[in-house]
Amino acid sequence: MEKGEFELIEWIKGQFPVPDGILGIGDDCAVLPQREGVETLVSTDMLVEGVHFLLEDIDPYSLGWKSAAVNLSDIAGMGGKPIGTFLCCALPKGLDDGFLEGFFKGYKAISDRFDCPLLGGDTTSSKDRLCINVTVLGECPAGHSHKRSQAMPGDLVCVTGPLGDSGAGLKIILEGPVADGQENTLRERHYRPVPRVEEGIRLASTPGVNAMMDISDGIGSDLRHILKASGAAARIYVRSLPLSAEMQDVCQKRGWDPVELATGGGEDYELLFTCRPGTSIPVAHTVIGEILATGSGHDAGTVEWIGSNRDYTGFRHF
Numbered sequence: 001m002e003k004g005e006f007e008l009i010e011w012i013k014g015q016f017p018v019p020d021g022i023l024g025i026g027d028d029c030a031v032l033p034q035r036e037g038v039e040t041l042v043s044t045d046m047l048v049e050g051v052h053f054l055l056e057d058i059d060p061y062s063l064g065w066k067s068a069a070v071n072l073s074d075i076a077g078m079g080g081k082p083i084g085t086f087l088c089c090a091l092p093k094g095l096d097d098g099f100l101e102g103f104f105k106g107y108k109a110i111s112d113r114f115d116c117p118l119l120g121g122d123t124t125s126s127k128d129r130l131c132i133n134v135t136v137l138g139e140c141p142a143g144h145s146h147k148r149s150q151a152m153p154g155d156l157v158c159v160t161g162p163l164g165d166s167g168a169g170l171k172i173i174l175e176g177p178v179a180d181g182q183e184n185t186l187r188e189r190h191y192r193p194v195p196r197v198e199e200g201i202r203l204a205s206t207p208g209v210n211a212m213m214d215i216s217d218g219i220g221s222d223l224r225h226i227l228k229a230s231g232a233a234a235r236i237y238v239r240s241l242p243l244s245a246e247m248q249d250v251c252q253k254r255g256w257d258p259v260e261l262a263t264g265g266g267e268d269y270e271l272l273f274t275c276r277p278g279t280s281i282p283v284a285h286t287v288i289g290e291i292l293a294t295g296s297g298h299d300a301g302t303v304e305w306i307g308s309n310r311d312y313t314g315f316r317h318f
């Protein structure tokens with residue numbers, strides 16, 4: 001890296017002006033005003049080279065974009081508005097300034113898109129791997145954050161957009177080569193996910209919307225988190241899962257199972273939520289099933305997949 005640590009921090013700071021009343025990069029702490037009737041949401045995510053990404057497989061812009069995007073998505077999953085992020089990075093010796101320029105371009109693009117400036121962080125060196133940790137702060141009206149534990153028997157299970165695009169994109173990247181524009185679209189969906197922030201805020205203020213979370217590991221795993229936290233089971237109609245034309249096409253061409261990708265591909269960063277039947281939902285969505293009471297063969301956390309004779313468990317990190 002050619003820039004020294006303090007030069008680098010100054011350079012980062014120059015790119016992230018902060019709103020009035022907030023103190024961002026440059027002191028021992030960031031300072032944010034507290035307002036009555038508002039609750040603060042905090043989440044953090046770590047990305048380790050070789051575990052979560054391979055430097056030769058992802059361009060710096062996408063890595064910057066995605067590092068922030070996955071965190072904003074956690075705020076969206078609670079129905080909050082993102083306020084600012086903190087970025088800690090351990091930079092390996094040979095990393096060039098071109099990498100950092102691309103990384104911060106991507107990080108800045110999504111920060112600007114969601115009005116969520118970088119407010120601080122830490123910069124250190126690493127022996128050989130790049131490690132990135134982002135923390136995000138968000139807020140919502142007190143009592144409005146939507147938790148995984150809020151699903152009720154009889155609720156409909158819904159998602160805000162197509163499932164499996166990102167998983168298909170990752171498989172394309174790993175198996176290569178990219179054949180056509182469709183495959184490129186899926187690859188983009190993997191590299192540059194767009195968190196459903198607006199949708200989350202609108203859903204959170206809709207009476208009748210109950211449990212909510214963002215989909216990072218695929219519904220096979222994420223839906224179970226809602227079911228376990230809520231003490232419920234679910235029935236999912238495999239034929240109702242929203243699949244993009246691009247994803248179905250590539251599955252046909254490459255012989256992949258679209259349902260496997262939709263339930264376990266992960267990293268779609270759509271929202272998964274439950275609502276009372278008849279709720280008027282203010283955002284684009286697809287109903288994929290319903291929440292069941294436990295008992296009569298349905299233990300808490302179990303999913304009955306209608307239209308398939310197998311189970312889908314989603315992506316596991318370990």
Ligand code: ADP
Nearest residue numbers: 009012025026027028087088089120121122123
């Ligand atoms: P300290 O020694 O007090 O911890 P640092 O020298 O680590 O302070 O950081 C100085 C300022 O720069 C702080 O405001 C910190 O939040 C910010 N900062 C350091 N690294 C980063 C980074 N990678 N991204 C954003 N802000 C950073």
Ligand code: MG
Nearest residue numbers: 121122123124
């Ligand atoms: Mg420090």
